[in-house]
Amino acid sequence: MSARSTTEDHGPRRIEAGAPPERYARGWHCLGLASGFKDGKPHGIEAFGTELVAFQAAGTGELHVLNAYCPHMGGNLAHGTVKGDALACPFHDWRWAGNGKCAGIPYAHRVPPRARTRAWTTLEENGQLFVWYDPQGTPPPEGVTIPRIEGAFSDEWSDWTWNSIRIDGSHCREIVDNVVDMAHFFYVHNSFPTYFKNVFEGHVASQYMESDPREDMTAADTLSAQGRLRSEASYHGPSYMIDHLWTEVGGATAETVLINCHYPVSPDAFVLQYGALVKKLPGMTDEAAAQAAAQAAEGLATGFEEDVEIWLSKTRIDNPLLCDQDGPVYQLRRWYEQFYVDVEDVRPEMTDRFEFEIDTERAVRVWRDEVDANLARRAQSAQR
Amino acid sequence: MSMRPVECGACGNEVLVEKRSLPHTTVQWTRPTDRCPELAGRDSALTAVCTGLRSSIERAVREGTLEVGTDAEPADGE
Numbered sequence: 001m002s003a004r005s006t007t008e009d010h011g012p013r014r015i016e017a018g019a020p021p022e023r024y025a026r027g028w029h030c031l032g033l034a035s036g037f038k039d040g041k042p043h044g045i046e047a048f049g050t051e052l053v054a055f056q057a058a059g060t061g062e063l064h065v066l067n068a069y070c071p072h073m074g075g076n077l078a079h080g081t082v083k084g085d086a087l088a089c090p091f092h093d094w095r096w097a098g099n100g101k102c103a104g105i106p107y108a109h110r111v112p113p114r115a116r117t118r119a120w121t122t123l124e125e126n127g128q129l130f131v132w133y134d135p136q137g138t139p140p141p142e143g144v145t146i147p148r149i150e151g152a153f154s155d156e157w158s159d160w161t162w163n164s165i166r167i168d169g170s171h172c173r174e175i176v177d178n179v180v181d182m183a184h185f186f187y188v189h190n191s192f193p194t195y196f197k198n199v200f201e202g203h204v205a206s207q208y209m210e211s212d213p214r215e216d217m218t219a220a221d222t223l224s225a226q227g228r229l230r231s232e233a234s235y236h237g238p239s240y241m242i243d244h245l246w247t248e249v250g251g252a253t254a255e256t257v258l259i260n261c262h263y264p265v266s267p268d269a270f271v272l273q274y275g276a277l278v279k280k281l282p283g284m285t286d287e288a289a290a291q292a293a294a295q296a297a298e299g300l301a302t303g304f305e306e307d308v309e310i311w312l313s314k315t316r317i318d319n320p321l322l323c324d325q326d327g328p329v330y331q332l333r334r335w336y337e338q339f340y341v342d343v344e345d346v347r348p349e350m351t352d353r354f355e356f357e358i359d360t361e362r363a364v365r366v367w368r369d370e371v372d373a374n375l376a377r378r379a380q381s382a383q384r
Numbered sequence: 385m386s387m388r389p390v391e392c393g394a395c396g397n398e399v400l401v402e403k404r405s406l407p408h409t410t411v412q413w414t415r416p417t418d419r420c421p422e423l424a425g426r427d428s429a430l431t432a433v434c435t436g437l438r439s440s441i442e443r444a445v446r447e448g449t450l451e452v453g454t455d456a457e458p459a460d461g462e
Contacts, residue, residue: 143426197432201417204429234430324404352413353428359408 018318020171020267024048025339027203027237028123028130028146029263032273033162037063037129042087044068044078047263047271048133052120053078057085057098064098065120065131126152127160128259130240136342144203146236151257151277158289160259161297162275165304170311172239172262172270176336178307179207179235180327182358186367188306190217191229194364198327200335201353206234216374238339239263255279256296272308274300325363328356387412388451390444394436395420401441404453409441 075091100119
């Protein structure tokens, strides 16, 4: 795992691309803003190698997620109709309740006693809809949940912005790897990290980062466009990251919460979703707050587009060659593996607390020189 | 460089620590944090550091019981 040079020549490093896992991560997965599913229509979702359907029961108002294909003759319930608290299949009008039970077959004398489809365990939190995935069929253990974000329920904060993009040809490990990847923030996202630490423990993986905007890049290009940024970002389980950000803007501190989450579509495709909440500064109108959130979302969109561009042309790599100033990629992947093995095979080293604080001294010095050189070059060409 | 045991002066728990340089620190816990007075509780990855443990690591460095790597800046500059 160490990448220090030796005097012996071992020949060129061979990349082990490996194959993406066949199974999907155990845990809560955010499907999107809950409000998006509350329009009285069923919504088809391609996820976990299958098709799901989300709908709101008209009577109870609850959101439910079922397997999309009707166990009767395979009709797609996402093309069906919400009738009362049940979802009706477009093929033969079989009715399916949110708990998976067949709630009626209008043309039949009786419902077959074991008529049941799969109902997925759902959770509505922070204005978002989640499903629990576990290939072993075990319900979520106590304590494995999605933390409440106070700003999502407060008038002092904006509403969520929300975006969704499908990434084909990559496993979602690519986005999770970013948790430890300090240097890519400089080279890919035009931000300038000065402090970087990771902590993994239990089902949570955190990244503590301080960064400045890169002065040699135009403001629109940077994640931390406005000023010095402090970020505390944590994955709660395999796919849902809450990122609390504090930015210095003209003497005040702007508070932002970003969500970076995904769900797998197939072993090499996933849907990446992200959104932002902005705390209103004193005297800020709802409109201005919405605008600030939209701006944060735009910066976020740019950031993810930059990541996607890298993913589209990179290879999967199981044996990254690291230097001392890289973050703990292997330990992050050891943590991430807990979601891809059966519960009884989760080993203590996957969940034991692990902390890694990068020595950023050299990186900061080299990057400062690079930024200064770019600024000098720009000043020079402006004079011509 | 390799991981060395360091005992926390606050609670007596032993962790494995590596310092590749003064600013760098790796800490590997080998048992749950539920008896750590600063970290015990749910979702303790949301706490960046146990200050008691950090003081103990700093003391181990001062007293020379924890070696600090010097290979962060090789003599030839690269």
